Amino acid sequence: TMPFKYPFARRDESIKDVYNGVEVSDPYRYLEDPDSDETKEFVDAQNAVTTPYINSCPYKELINKRITDLWNYPKYSYPFQRGGRYYQLRNSGLQNQSVIYVQNTLHDEAQVFLDPNTLSEDGTVSLSGSEFSKNGKTLAYGLSKSGSDWLEIKFRNADTGDDYPDILKKVKYSPITWTHDNIGFFYGAYLNQQGKTDGSETNQSENQKLYYHRLGTDQADDILVVEFDNPQIRIGAHVSDCGRYLILTPVIGCKNNLVYVCDLQEVTEIKTLLKKKEIVTEFKADYEYITNSGSRCIFRTNKDAPNYRLVVIDLNNPNEENWETLVPEHPKDVLDWANPINNNCLVICYLQDVKNTLSLHKLENGEKILDFPVELGTITGMSGERDHTEMFYGFCSFLTPSIIFRVDFTQSEIKPEIFHETKVGDFNPAMYESKQVFYNSKDGTKIPMFIVHRKNLEYDGSKPALLYGYGGFNINVQPSFAISRLVFINSFDGIFALANIRGGGEYGENWHNAGRFENKQNVFDDFQYAAQYLIKNKYTSSNKLTIQGGSNGGLLVAACINQTPELFGAAICQVGVLDMLRYHKFTIGYAWTSDYGCSDNDEQFKYLYKYSPLHNIKEPSNKGQYPATLLLTADHDDRVVPLHSLKFIAELHYKIGQLPQQKNPLMIRIETRAGHGAGKPTSKVIEELTDIFCFIQKSLNLKFYE
Numbered sequence: 001t002m003p004f005k006y007p008f009a010r011r012d013e014s015i016k017d018v019y020n021g022v023e024v025s026d027p028y029r030y031l032e033d034p035d036s037d038e039t040k041e042f043v044d045a046q047n048a049v050t051t052p053y054i055n056s057c058p059y060k061e062l063i064n065k066r067i068t069d070l071w072n073y074p075k076y077s078y079p080f081q082r083g084g085r086y087y088q089l090r091n092s093g094l095q096n097q098s099v100i101y102v103q104n105t106l107h108d109e110a111q112v113f114l115d116p117n118t119l120s121e122d123g124t125v126s127l128s129g130s131e132f133s134k135n136g137k138t139l140a141y142g143l144s145k146s147g148s149d150w151l152e153i154k155f156r157n158a159d160t161g162d163d164y165p166d167i168l169k170k171v172k173y174s175p176i177t178w179t180h181d182n183i184g185f186f187y188g189a190y191l192n193q194q195g196k197t198d199g200s201e202t203n204q205s206e207n208q209k210l211y212y213h214r215l216g217t218d219q220a221d222d223i224l225v226v227e228f229d230n231p232q233i234r235i236g237a238h239v240s241d242c243g244r245y246l247i248l249t250p251v252i253g254c255k256n257n258l259v260y261v262c263d264l265q266e267v268t269e270i271k272t273l274l275k276k277k278e279i280v281t282e283f284k285a286d287y288e289y290i291t292n293s294g295s296r297c298i299f300r301t302n303k304d305a306p307n308y309r310l311v312v313i314d315l316n317n318p319n320e321e322n323w324e325t326l327v328p329e330h331p332k333d334v335l336d337w338a339n340p341i342n343n344n345c346l347v348i349c350y351l352q353d354v355k356n357t358l359s360l361h362k363l364e365n366g367e368k369i370l371d372f373p374v375e376l377g378t379i380t381g382m383s384g385e386r387d388h389t390e391m392f393y394g395f396c397s398f399l400t401p402s403i404i405f406r407v408d409f410t411q412s413e414i415k416p417e418i419f420h421e422t423k424v425g426d427f428n429p430a431m432y433e434s435k436q437v438f439y440n441s442k443d444g445t446k447i448p449m450f451i452v453h454r455k456n457l458e459y460d461g462s463k464p465a466l467l468y469g470y471g472g473f474n475i476n477v478q479p480s481f482a483i484s485r486l487v488f489i490n491s492f493d494g495i496f497a498l499a500n501i502r503g504g505g506e507y508g509e510n511w512h513n514a515g516r517f518e519n520k521q522n523v524f525d526d527f528q529y530a531a532q533y534l535i536k537n538k539y540t541s542s543n544k545l546t547i548q549g550g551s552n553g554g555l556l557v558a559a560c561i562n563q564t565p566e567l568f569g570a571a572i573c574q575v576g577v578l579d580m581l582r583y584h585k586f587t588i589g590y591a592w593t594s595d596y597g598c599s600d601n602d603e604q605f606k607y608l609y610k611y612s613p614l615h616n617i618k619e620p621s622n623k624g625q626y627p628a629t630l631l632l633t634a635d636h637d638d639r640v641v642p643l644h645s646l647k648f649i650a651e652l653h654y655k656i657g658q659l660p661q662q663k664n665p666l667m668i669r670i671e672t673r674a675g676h677g678a679g680k681p682t683s684k685v686i687e688e689l690t691d692i693f694c695f696i697q698k699s700l701n702l703k704f705y706e
């Protein structure tokens with residue numbers, strides 16, 4: 001008998017498209033409509049199979065309790081100072097959303113300034129993007145519902161804590177940047193988008209425009225200040241540190257932007273389109289505004305510098321032959337970010353073999369003043385503005401939850417001091433070890449991988465392992481403190497591994513390019529070779545190995561179970577991009593062609609079709625089977641719409657689900673009132689992690705350590 005009875009899903013063989021002369025059928029096209037009864041019934045029927053399976057895990061309550069207990073520790077962001085007050089995000093432990101606290105000095109009693117938990121019953125309204133006015137008197141803050149990318153912007157008076165009546169709608173992929181007269185700010189919106197805009201819709205967002213909102217007025221009276229002809233442009237904007245310029249960084253995909261500047265001094269009152277001056281007019285590199293001194297503007301760029309450098313562009317004389325290199329490209333380390341501080345200094349953060357370094361430099365000539373001592377791990381960011389004489393920065397690693405450092409530049413010696421160190425219940429880091437190894441991928445490229453497990457682990461191939469990867473969009477996947485991974489390690493006596501596969505930014509633009517377009521298979525190879533490394537070196541074995549990835553990492557997981565199904569025991573594919581021929585048709589998908597290419601292009605169709613997960617499901621050779629596979633998605637994911645996962649599970653059930661040798665479960669978990677992940681309430685995060693671990697425990701029959 002078949003171990004699992006999967007729901008029936010109508011298959012419409014009449015739906016076919018022709019790409020570059022190749023006919024491709026799309027039998028589950030009807031599942032692309034989230035509002036049809038058929039899709040809703042499909043979703044309910046799938047959850048009705050998955051939920052009982054997960055609930056049949058005998059350790060569900062124990063796993064849930066262990067995650068909840070370990071999760072329940074106070075979390076603090078590094079503080080930031082605005083208008084003479086200090087603000088800090090805090091979570092007492094299990095709050096669904098972190099709360100903004102305010103205090104007049106660092107040693108005062110902190111008061112609640114903004115508590116998003118009061119904005120919904122179930123914690124599904126989250127803070128997403130916020131910015132104080134220059135004088136710190138007003139906070140503009142974005143609210144997301146059910147994890148959607150759509151925001152509503154509201155305003156809070158910092159003196160009274162009361163909200164203004166203003167509310168701005170249809171905001172998405174938007175900067176929030178104030179003019180220094182504190183009466184208004186710039187934001188991006190899709191005011192012309194018709195139909196639903198609650199994040200459950202799938203239609204493309206196009207024609208974003210930049211508006212100026214004056215505090216105390218209606219959105220209907222907002223001024224359209226910048227627009228571009230290309231409907232796919234998203235308009236990055238940043239009022240300069242001096243307040244004179246509006247720096248525009250329009251972008252189409254997820255790579256390479258333009259630079260324009262609007263001189264706000266030229267307008268007495270903003271009441272119509274701003275005149276924009278061209279600074280960079282070709283989509284050939286990334287340019288990020290750092291700060292400026294008069295018309296001399298510093299940008300972080302990868303133009304002629306794959307590991308990034310800092311250049312000075314004179315806004316009055318922007319031709320490239322006049323650019324000056326302020327901080328040249330480092331031959332190996334990636335210039336990850338830079339921030340001005342103390343009026344005449346720059347803080348620069350590098351990535352060196354996937355670990356961060358932090359140094360202080362002179363703003364005028366880029367010369368290094370000193371290195372801040374950093375343990376092996378990750379700098380999570382810093383707070384401090386150009387004219388501040390104090391900064392805070394955060395550190396974490398696999399075994400260090402969070403340390404916040406403070407630097408006071410008014411002191412004679414510039415020395416970071418520990419401002420706050422987080423402890424986690426009875427977690428004892430001394431019981432674990434984390435290390436970095438380098439393994440050879442299929443083409444001989446050396447790939448870094450972090451491995452974390454308890455000390456004195458026997459390497460006998462018997463341990464369960466969880467291998468995580470992403471591999472795209474110039475994203476660096478760095479060491480972070482994750483309760484879920486520590487629960488995996490101590491509940492199953494397991495190993496956590498993080499592979500820094502190509503497509504990311506770990507070694508700059510070259511690493512990113514090595515995983516783009518026709519090179520995408522390198523990413524999958526790197527991940528499969530990471531698995532082989534763990535098996536060959538007796539950390540684990542295939543039937544104990546789970547691979548996990550989300551979004552672009554979900555694509556990675558799905559492509560790998562299609563290509564090497566026998567290599568893994570289980571696969572967790574979260575909010576994956578799985579239909580590579582149609583992904584660009586929904587919400588912001590068209591922006592990802594900068595990594596993937598597009599099936600509208602005949603050449604790009606060829607390599608997309610070769611690895612597209614939805615189109616490459618096939619019976620494994622010599623009667624093998626697919627690993628235990630759990631797809632996860634959510635009804636308000638408008639970053640990667642759920643249709644990818646719905647069509648993939650339907651095709652997987654059709655092609656594989658009924659094979660006699662397919663004993664492993666092939667399932668999907670569709671969450672309601674949830675999105676791509678950002679802003680998900682703690683309660684839902686813990687529920688989801690519990691279900692994932694139950695699925696893995698049950699499917700691989702893992703021993704659970706009380």
Ligand SMILES: O=C(NCC(=O)N1CCC[C@H]1C(=O)O)OCc1ccccc1
Binds near residue numbers: 174234
């Ligand atoms: O689409 C992306 N980024 C790429 C992205 O989200 N991707 C790329 C592939 C699938 C998915 C992921 O991996 O998360 O960002 C859009 C955006 C959001 C907010 C502000 C500006 C712009």
